[in-house]
Amino acid sequence: MKSFLHHLWSKRAVRGLAWSLVTLVTLAVLTVQIVNRSGSRALSKIRAELNEEGETLDFAQLLPDSIPDSENFCAVPxxxxxxxxxxxKSAREALAPFDLKTRTEGETLPALGNSAQTGIPTDLAPWIESLVKNPDGGANALLEILSDQEPVLAEFADALDRPEARWTPQWRERELPAILFAISLPQYNTSQNLARSLALRTLAAAEVGDVQTAHESVRILLRLAEANSQDPCLIGLLVTSSHTSLAANGVWTLCRDRVGSPEDFGRLETSLGRLNLTEATGQAWRTELAAGVSTIESLGNSSKWSQAEWEFLLGSGDIRNVGLIPRGWLFQNAATLAELQWRHGLKPFREGGLVAMQEASGEMEKEILKLRDSPLKWPGSFLATMILPATAATTTNVIHTEVLLTQARVACALERFHLTHRQYPGNLSELGNLSMADPWTGETMQYEKTPGGRYRLWSVGPDRVDDGGQRILDPDHPEKTRFRSKDYLGDWVWDYPE
Known part of the structure; x- marks a missing residue:
């Protein structure tokens, strides 16, 4: 034993151990340098490719230019x-009357329904029961409960014709955090409260025949949707989709009950036409890509982050092991993220629109599975696969919302036609130059007059099979029908079933 210890600490053994350590450290340093060089080249390559295609990974360059307050609907006090x-904070708190609360603490608010999708009118009785002390008052009592909102709504109504709608401070006036995904977006909760309240007001006003209140409420709701669509982020697109669906339900009710004049429906059609979901999708995907790459790159400078930024990324605590990752792996992750979102997202979108992007999402999912199953590729892709958005679900959501938006615009034009001619047209071409394409086919939506004196307007839906304007509703819970599911086999229909 003594001989062994003496040998271990002999000069020769120490020299051998030292050389071994030096060799290992040298190999580690060389490996890191190779990884860094490889990752940097990969990121530079995809960045150059995007630049050649007229795209950029610079988030700041993608921000919309600021507009004057006088032109901005969202600049009202x-x-x-x-x-x-x-x-x-104080402005958001002042909008508290739009945050509807049930009379009984702990109860949840009823659903607003999805009439435009199911053809089933929203029942206001649960809302009246939930909000009104005297349920016998009906829709008028519901409007009375909402009367505290009227001063603010009058302010909104006066600004309805302003050409733009963008939240303030506008994006070029905000200070951006190191982690772009950590951008604060407090307006969305307030916007959701406003949208729900406006949707309810629309239905109640339509029931009592208050044309001005009903139409103004939908148009204000659409301006909020427009403001969200102008935000350069994916969550803004999703909130836009939610608002637009609520507005479509209101339009469906107004058209079904024929609440309004040709001029009223003309103004509503114009308001619907302000929304451009295809443009909003392109903007959201570009900024989502730039923000993702920037966030991964910024990990290399994580020593400069605040505790709040660390907690946003990793949760509570002070876990900073990410700093041990070679920068080359971070660059490789950023490059992988950019390549996947470009080749299977943005590029197909540029070439064929929303449907092409939705179709390409399947290839992206296959690529992600390959990367996750490959131990050699995992270090250069694990962050990228965590950050990638759910392309298939998001694009199907937007396509469905775009169909609802188109159907709502056509429905307004059809009501204008009916109010003028006392009948619906024989075909949609009689409505004039109005965009009414079915995104799934690229052709004009299907239309037919029904025996009951109304009409049926439909898209073939995600299965791309024309079922003659037939829905396939959930037999037990029609309102829960998953129209956006890949397994849904019916059409997306706008009609007024008896």
Whole structure:
């Protein structure tokens, strides 16, 4: 034993151990340098390819230019500055009347339904029971409960014709965090409260025949949807989709009950036409890509992050092991993210629109599975696969919303035609130059007059099979029918079943 210890600590053994350590450290350093060089080249390559295609990974370059307050619907006093986490707090709190609460603490609000999709009118009785002390008052009592909102709504109504709608502070006026995914977006909760309240007001006003209130409420709701669509982020697109669906339900009710004049439906059609979901999708995907790459790259400078930024990324605590990852792996992850979103997302979108993007999402999912199953590729892709958005679900959501938006616009034009001619047209071409394409086929949506004196307007839906304008509703819970599911086999229909 003594001989062994003496040998271990002999000069020769120490020299051998030292050389071994030096060799290992040298190999580690060389490996890191190779990884860094390889990752940097990969990121530079995809960045150059995107630049050649007229795209950029610079988030700041993608931000929309600021507009004057006088042209901005969201610059009215009640909404001004609500996108600022601190400075906008008082403005958001002042909109508390739009945050509807049930009379009984702990109960949840009823659903607003999805009439435009199912053809089933929203029942206001649960809402009246939930919000009104005297349920016998009906829809008028519901409007009375909402009367505290009227001063703000009058302010909104006066600004309805402003050409733009963008939350303030506008994006080029905001200070961006190191982690772009950590951008504060406090306006969305307020916007959701406003949208739900406006949707309810529309239905109640339509029931009592209050044309002005009903139409103004939908148009204000659409301006909020427009503001969200102008935000350069994916969550803004999703909130836009939610708002648009609520607005479509309101339009469906107004058309079904024929609440309004040709001029009213003309203004509503114009308001619907302001929304461009295809353009909003392109903007959201570009900024989502740039923000993702920037976030991964910024991990290399994580020593400069604040505790709040670390907690956003990793949760509570001070876990900073990410700093041990070679920068080359971070660059490789950023490059992988950019390549996947470009080749299976943005590029197909540029070439064929939303449907092409939705189709390409299947290839992206296959690529992600390959990367996750490969131990050699995992270090250069694990962050990328975590950050990638759910392309298939999101694009199907937007396509469905775009169909609802188109159907709502056509429905307004059909009601204008009916109010003028006392009948619906024999075919859609009689409505004039109106965009009414079915995104699944690229052709004009299907249309037919029904025996009951109304009409049926439909898209073939995600299965791309024309079922003659037939829905396939959930037999037990029609309102829960999953129209956006890949397994849904019916058409997307706008009609007024008896």
């Amino acid at each position: 009640a909404l001004h500055g609500i996108a600022d986490e601190e400075a906008g």
